[in-house]
Amino acid sequence: MLGWEFPPYISGGLGTACFGLTRALSQLGVEVLFVLPRPVPDSHSQHVRLLTPATFFAGTAEERQRAAQFARVTFLAVDAIMRPYATVETVEPMTSVDVEAALKSGPPIPGVRPTLRSVSGMRGGAPHADGGADYTGDLFTQVNRYAHYVAEIVETYDFDVIHAHDWMTYPAGILASRLSGKPLVVHVHSTEFDRSGINVNQAIYDIERAGMQAATRVITVSYLTKTLATRHYAVSPDKVDVVYNAIDHDGDSGRPIPQIRRNEKIVLFLGRITMQKGPEYFVRAAKKVLEVMDDVRFIMAGSGDMVRSSIELAESLGIGDKVLFTGFLRGPDVERVFRMADLYVMPSVSEPFGIAPLEAIMQNVPVLISKQSGVSEILTHALKVDFWDIDEMANKIVAVLRHPPLHATLHQQSSFEVSRLRWTDSARGCVQVYEKALAHSVAPV
Amino acid sequence: MASVCFYFQFHQPYRLRPYSVFDRGTDYFDHERNAALCRKVAQKCYLPACRLLLDLVQRHEGRFRFSISLSGIILEQFERYCPEVLDLLRQLSGTGCVELLAETYHHTLAFLYSRTEFAEQVRMHSDRIAELFGQTPKVFRNTELVYNNELAHFVAEMGYETILCEGVDRLLGFRTPALIYHPPKLPHVKLLLKNYRLSDDIAFRFGNRNWPEWPLTAERFAEWIDQVNGHGDLVNLFMDVETLGEHQWADTGIFEFVKALPGRVLQSARNEFRTISEAVIAYPVDGAYDVPELTSWADTERDLSAWLGNPMQSNALAELYRLERAVRASGDEALLTDWRRLQTSDHVYYMCTKSFADADVHRYFNPYESPYDSYINFMNVLDNLRSRLPVKNAALQDRASA
Structure with missing residues (x-):
C-alpha cells in the first residue's frame, strides 16, 4: 500500500480514507505493508524506517488502543515530504x-x-498564477525520492499486489510493479481535472495518466471519477471498479x-x-x-x-x-x-x-x-x-x-x-479488485 | 351468489411549479406540466379505459356494472385539457350501470384537520357530480381510503350510509373482506372492504414477470372470484383507474384481460357484477368492523405513513390548515381556491421518505428529485400564500393556533 498521508497528519479525505481502508483490510485478514512519506526527525542514517502498529501509534492512550486494530499492518516510513496543498498547515489556526x-x-x-x-x-509562494492548485516547487523531487525508497523496499519485503493512492505514489507504484512483476492497482481519489479545472498541470496529468495506464486495475471513489478516468485518461471502463469511501x-x-x-x-x-x-x-x-x-x-x-x-x-x-x-x-x-x-x-x-x-x-x-x-x-x-x-x-x-x-x-x-456505510464494505471492494488484478496477472498472455 | 364490485378511482393533482423563496408570483401551479400529464395519461389510460368499460357495459347488456369516483380537480382538468374524457364519463353515467361515489373535492386529508373544511369539500364535490352527471352520490369513500370509526360517525351524520375502506388483516383477524360489515354502534351504516389480495393482483402484480401467477388470464382470475362462493358474497376490487394502461402498460395485456373478464365471470350463473349501492341492498350485514386507528389503502402498512410519516409532512399540513380561519375571513375567493388546491394529498405524498418496497409506487408522476425538494417548494408557496392574507386576518391564525 503506497500512500502519502495518514492521520493525524492529514490535509483532506485521502488520509482519512487510507486510515479507514487499511484498518478494515487488517480486520478482514489482509496483510498490509503501508509505505508512508514522513520527515525524519533527527537521524540521517535511515531513509526507510519500519514501524510496528505499536510504535506507529505510540502517542495518547486512545492512539495506543488503535494499534490492535492494525494488527496485520506494517508501517514503513520513508524519508520524503509530500504536501501537495502547501497552504494546509501554514495558516495559523484560529482556536x-x-x-x-x-x-x-x-x-x-x-x-x-x-x-x-x-x-x-x-x-510556499504566490498561488498558481492561473488559479490552479498550488504545488511547492520541489514536490516532484520528493515524488521521485519516494519512488526511489519504494524500490529499495521491493527488494526487502514480500507482497502480492501494489495498491497506490493518487498521483504522487504512481511513479513509485509503476517502478515497484516493474521490479517485482506484481500487479499494480491505482486508487483514484482525485484527478488534476477535479483540483484545477481547466488549468491542468501537464506534468501531474502525465503522471496520473501513466499510472492509470500502467495499472492492471483502477479503483475510483465514484462513478463521477470513473467517467473522468475513462474520458480524460483513456482508461477502458472495463478496467475500472468503483469503491465508495465510508466513515468511521x-x-x-x-x-x-x-x-x-x-x-x-x-x-x-x-x-x-x-x-x-x-x-x-x-x-x-x-x-x-x-x-x-x-x-x-x-x-x-x-x-x-x-x-x-x-x-x-x-x-x-x-x-x-x-x-x-x-x-x-x-x-x-x-x-x-x-x-x-x-x-x-x-x-x-x-x-x-x-x-x-x-x-x-x-x-x-x-x-x-x-x-x-x-x-x-x-x-x-x-x-x-x-x-x-x-x-x-x-x-x-x-x-x-x-x-x-x-x-x-x-x-x-x-x-x-x-x-450503514462501513469501511469493511469498502475494504471488501478492494479485495475483490486485488483478486481481479491477480487473476489477470497470472493469465496466459 | 358472488358479486364483483369494481371501483375505479380517477384523480390527478395540480402539481406546483418550481417556486423558490425568491419568487413572488401568485400563480403556484405548473399548468403546462399538468396539462401535458393529463393529456398523456388520457391517451394511455383514461380514453382507452373509458371506451373499453363503455363497450363492456353495452356488450353485456347491463350485466357488467361498476362504480367510479372522480376527484373534483380531475374533473376540472378533464374539462380544460381533455373534454373527450368527460364526454365518455357522461355516457358511462348515462348507461345507468355506473355509480358515482362521494369524496372530498380536492382529494384531501381534511378529515384529519378540519371537519368544517371536510364537510364543505364533500358537499362541493357532490354538487359538482350532480351538476355534471345528474346523479347524487350516496356512497362515501375518503381520499386513499383513509378511514376509522370516527370518520364513519361523522360521515353517517352527513347522511352517507355506505362507506368504502381497506380490508386490513390486522383488524379483520380471521374474518373475510367478502362480507358487509358495519362500524361499531352504527348498525345501519354499511362498510365495504377492499379485497386487497385480488385487487392488487391486478393493480400491482399483473405485469410482474417474477410473479408465480404471471401471466394472469381472465379465466384464472374468474376462477379465484368464483371460489368466494360459499365463503362470502362480495369481491371488492378497488383500484386506481390508472391501473388500466398507465400503472400496467397496454403491452402487459391489461386491456385484453379486462375485456375478457366480465364474460368469464358471467359464465357461471352464480356470479354477477354490482355497483356498491346495489350490493348493500342485496346482502345482509355480518357484524362490526372495528377500526380505532386510521387506515388507508396505501403501501404495505395500510396506514397514514405515506402522508404523515415524517416531521416535514405533518408540519406542512399543520401549517396549511392553521391558515383556515384567516383564509375564510379574507373573503378572497382566489386565495381560498389556492389554499384548497394545496390540500390535495399528493403534495405531502411527494414528501414521503419511506423507501424500500413501495418506492416505485411513490415515483408515479412525482415532479421532485427528492422529498426534501418537495417540502421546500410547498413551504415557499405556503409562505407566499400567507403573505396574501390581510394583516388583521393574519392575527386570526395565531389565535386559532394558540
Missing part, C-alpha cells in the same frame, strides 16, 4: 474559543483580520445532540478554500440568503489559495460582517464548529467523493451538497444542488434555517443512511 468569541461579538468581526494577516504570511463510526454512537440555543443560525463551509471546492458560490449564495433572512452567520473553515479572494468577495458584496474565516481547523475544533452549525454546505465544483458531508451527518448536521460530487451517488437524504446554481443553493439554505422539520427529517434519515 475554537476565538470562533465562539467572534460569533458572540457584533460586527466588525475580529476573526476576519487575523485571518487576512495569516494568509498574507503564508509559506468509532465513539460516535449515543453522542447527545447539542442543545445550543442561539438566535443566530450558522451555515458552515469546511474544506480547502480552493477553486475545486467552490468557495465563491458559497459566498454568493450567502449574499442571496441574507437578502431574505437576518441573523445568519456563514463560517468558512479551511485554508487555501482562495481565502483572500473569498474575503474580498464577501467584503465587496457588503456581507463581510456575516462571513467568518477561521483558518484551518483540526480534530476537536472541527467537531466544535460542526456542533455550532445548522447546515453544512459543500458546493464543490468537482468532488470525486467528499467524506466531509458524512462527517457532518455523524455530527448531526444536515448537508447540502453539489450534484457534482461522488458522495451524492450514495447519499439520498441530503439536499442537492448544481454548484453554479446560487439561487437554488440559497433557496435550500433558507429552507433549512427556517423550517425545523426539514432539519429534523434530514437529520433522522441521513443518520440512518450513513450508519
Whole structure:
C-alpha cells in the first residue's frame, strides 16, 4: 500500500480514507505493508524506517488502543515530504474559543483580520498564477525520492499486489510493479481535472495518466471519477471498479445532540478554500440568503489559495460582517464548529467523493451538497444542488434555517443512511479488485 | 351468489411549479406540466379505459356494472385539457350501470384537520357530480381510503350510509373482506372492504414477470372470484383507474384481460357484477368492523405513513390548515381556491421518505428529485400564500393556533 498521508497528519479525505481502508483490510485478514512519506526527525542514517502498529501509534492512550486494530499492518516510513496543498498547515489556526468569541461579538468581526494577516504570511509562494492548485516547487523531487525508497523496499519485503493512492505514489507504484512483476492497482481519489479545472498541470496529468495506464486495475471513489478516468485518461471502463469511501463510526454512537440555543443560525463551509471546492458560490449564495433572512452567520473553515479572494468577495458584496474565516481547523475544533452549525454546505465544483458531508451527518448536521460530487451517488437524504446554481443553493439554505422539520427529517434519515456505510464494505471492494488484478496477472498472455 | 364490485378511482393533482423563496408570483401551479400529464395519461389510460368499460357495459347488456369516483380537480382538468374524457364519463353515467361515489373535492386529508373544511369539500364535490352527471352520490369513500370509526360517525351524520375502506388483516383477524360489515354502534351504516389480495393482483402484480401467477388470464382470475362462493358474497376490487394502461402498460395485456373478464365471470350463473349501492341492498350485514386507528389503502402498512410519516409532512399540513380561519375571513375567493388546491394529498405524498418496497409506487408522476425538494417548494408557496392574507386576518391564525 503506497500512500502519502495518514492521520493525524492529514490535509483532506485521502488520509482519512487510507486510515479507514487499511484498518478494515487488517480486520478482514489482509496483510498490509503501508509505505508512508514522513520527515525524519533527527537521524540521517535511515531513509526507510519500519514501524510496528505499536510504535506507529505510540502517542495518547486512545492512539495506543488503535494499534490492535492494525494488527496485520506494517508501517514503513520513508524519508520524503509530500504536501501537495502547501497552504494546509501554514495558516495559523484560529482556536475554537476565538470562533465562539467572534460569533458572540457584533460586527466588525475580529476573526476576519487575523485571518487576512495569516494568509498574507503564508509559506510556499504566490498561488498558481492561473488559479490552479498550488504545488511547492520541489514536490516532484520528493515524488521521485519516494519512488526511489519504494524500490529499495521491493527488494526487502514480500507482497502480492501494489495498491497506490493518487498521483504522487504512481511513479513509485509503476517502478515497484516493474521490479517485482506484481500487479499494480491505482486508487483514484482525485484527478488534476477535479483540483484545477481547466488549468491542468501537464506534468501531474502525465503522471496520473501513466499510472492509470500502467495499472492492471483502477479503483475510483465514484462513478463521477470513473467517467473522468475513462474520458480524460483513456482508461477502458472495463478496467475500472468503483469503491465508495465510508466513515468511521468509532465513539460516535449515543453522542447527545447539542442543545445550543442561539438566535443566530450558522451555515458552515469546511474544506480547502480552493477553486475545486467552490468557495465563491458559497459566498454568493450567502449574499442571496441574507437578502431574505437576518441573523445568519456563514463560517468558512479551511485554508487555501482562495481565502483572500473569498474575503474580498464577501467584503465587496457588503456581507463581510456575516462571513467568518477561521483558518484551518483540526480534530476537536472541527467537531466544535460542526456542533455550532445548522447546515453544512459543500458546493464543490468537482468532488470525486467528499467524506466531509458524512462527517457532518455523524455530527448531526444536515448537508447540502453539489450534484457534482461522488458522495451524492450514495447519499439520498441530503439536499442537492448544481454548484453554479446560487439561487437554488440559497433557496435550500433558507429552507433549512427556517423550517425545523426539514432539519429534523434530514437529520433522522441521513443518520440512518450513513450508519450503514462501513469501511469493511469498502475494504471488501478492494479485495475483490486485488483478486481481479491477480487473476489477470497470472493469465496466459 | 358472488358479486364483483369494481371501483375505479380517477384523480390527478395540480402539481406546483418550481417556486423558490425568491419568487413572488401568485400563480403556484405548473399548468403546462399538468396539462401535458393529463393529456398523456388520457391517451394511455383514461380514453382507452373509458371506451373499453363503455363497450363492456353495452356488450353485456347491463350485466357488467361498476362504480367510479372522480376527484373534483380531475374533473376540472378533464374539462380544460381533455373534454373527450368527460364526454365518455357522461355516457358511462348515462348507461345507468355506473355509480358515482362521494369524496372530498380536492382529494384531501381534511378529515384529519378540519371537519368544517371536510364537510364543505364533500358537499362541493357532490354538487359538482350532480351538476355534471345528474346523479347524487350516496356512497362515501375518503381520499386513499383513509378511514376509522370516527370518520364513519361523522360521515353517517352527513347522511352517507355506505362507506368504502381497506380490508386490513390486522383488524379483520380471521374474518373475510367478502362480507358487509358495519362500524361499531352504527348498525345501519354499511362498510365495504377492499379485497386487497385480488385487487392488487391486478393493480400491482399483473405485469410482474417474477410473479408465480404471471401471466394472469381472465379465466384464472374468474376462477379465484368464483371460489368466494360459499365463503362470502362480495369481491371488492378497488383500484386506481390508472391501473388500466398507465400503472400496467397496454403491452402487459391489461386491456385484453379486462375485456375478457366480465364474460368469464358471467359464465357461471352464480356470479354477477354490482355497483356498491346495489350490493348493500342485496346482502345482509355480518357484524362490526372495528377500526380505532386510521387506515388507508396505501403501501404495505395500510396506514397514514405515506402522508404523515415524517416531521416535514405533518408540519406542512399543520401549517396549511392553521391558515383556515384567516383564509375564510379574507373573503378572497382566489386565495381560498389556492389554499384548497394545496390540500390535495399528493403534495405531502411527494414528501414521503419511506423507501424500500413501495418506492416505485411513490415515483408515479412525482415532479421532485427528492422529498426534501418537495417540502421546500410547498413551504415557499405556503409562505407566499400567507403573505396574501390581510394583516388583521393574519392575527386570526395565531389565535386559532394558540
